[in-house]
Amino acid sequence: MEPKALFDGHPLHKLLPVIAGIALAIAAALDLKTSAQAYDLDSNNCLACHSSPSLSKQNGQGSVSLFVSANELTASAHRYLDCTSCHTDKPHQVQTPLTKQSLAQKCGTCHAYEYKLHLTSIHGQKLSNGNSDVATCTDCHSTDSNPHSVVRVLEPTASTYPKNIAQTCAKCHNNPQLMSKYGIVEKVYESYMRSFHGKAMKLASDKLAVELLNKATCTNCHGTHDIMEVNDPGAPVAGMANLAKTCEQCHPGAGVTFASGFLGHKEANPSFLPPVYWGERFFYIFTRAVLAVGGLMVSFEIGRWGVGHIAARIRRSREQDD
Incomplete structure (x- = not known):
């Protein structure tokens, strides 16, 4: 049958509902496929309950959502892990509330090297001492601090992607109340974004941010899992000698004189x-x-040109009349 014959006698407005129905069916099939992929990896049938948005529990702080998005889980970096690879307290008659510290420990069962570095960092040390203000794994690796939505570090949507790192650090370091609590008065995020590095990173494409500007964001100067306090003698930004070595990673031969021109995050x-x-x-x-x-x-x-042009036209018009 020719394509023309298929639509003979069928006005377009009558075909639109059919087309819309087909499109919805395709979308539903794709969504079902995504959910099916998540369920295939869920050998313990956790999503049978946890895929319900209304699933929650009560604790001392109120209602806590127990919902897990199958779509987020399927798109995450951990999509091939079964739920019990992290949630080992099953069956869950035993209550083991998730804390920032226990979350870091749980991540360390697979990411042992990163966890070891984290324990030596300023974040890890404070966390081990019970300070819940500091960042744990999901605060940096997830846009919503959700372990189920962690994506690979070099995905453009990842919060750890070079172009997104400043915004990720800003979740804490651009919080005036939190920073003032620890005596940090410098507006680190604003000063970075006003600098050449910040402007270049903001204006760069995703590809350029990785290939050419991967030395221009927070972690390239301060470190990643092993971030130290800025006045720690071993910190890469502590003292002119260390700062010069850090600058030389991108600016060969920079030296102390070059580094001394950097005001830090003070303006x-x-x-x-x-x-x-x-x-x-x-x-x-x-x-x-x-x-x-x-x-x-x-x-x-x-204005002068416009007035002159109009005056010339008026003059020519009068001459023609005469």
Whole structure:
């Protein structure tokens, strides 16, 4: 049958419901396939209950959702792990509430090297001492701190992808209340995003961010799982000697003189490096003044040309009338 014959006698408005129905059927089939893939890996049938959005429990802090998205699970980096690879407390008559510390320990059963580094980091040390303010694995590896939505580190949607790292660190380090609690007054995220590195990373494509700008974000200077406190003698940003070595990873031969030009995350102000601050203010105002005067002169020139053009037309019109 020719394609034309198939639609003979069928106005388009009558075919639209059929087309929409076919599209919905395809979408439902794809969703069913995704769910089926998740259920295939769920040998303990956990999703039989946990796929229900309404599943929850009560604890001392209120209602806690027990819902697990089959779609997120199937797309995650852990999609080939069975639930009980992490949730080993089954059957769950025994209550083992998940904490930041127990989560890190659980991740360490597979990621032993990373967990060992984490224990030596400022985050890991504080966490071991019971401080729940610091970051644990899912705070960095998941956009919503959900272990079921962790994706591979070099996926463009990953919170650990080079272009996304600054925003990931900002979840804590751009929180004024949390930072003031620990005496950190520098606006680290804002100062980074105003720097060349931050602007270059923001404007780069995903491919460029990995291939050419992978030395320009938080973790390249501060480390990843082994992040130290900035004043720790072993930290890569502690002291000019260490900072120079860190800069030399991207800027060969940078040296101490080069590194000393970096203000850290402090920004110049009238009381801190006033020459730098007022120099910046001068060029800020001067540049805008030059642009404003230039724009005004162009406007006058356009106006003069317009008036002259109109006057010439009027003059020609009068000459023709005469």
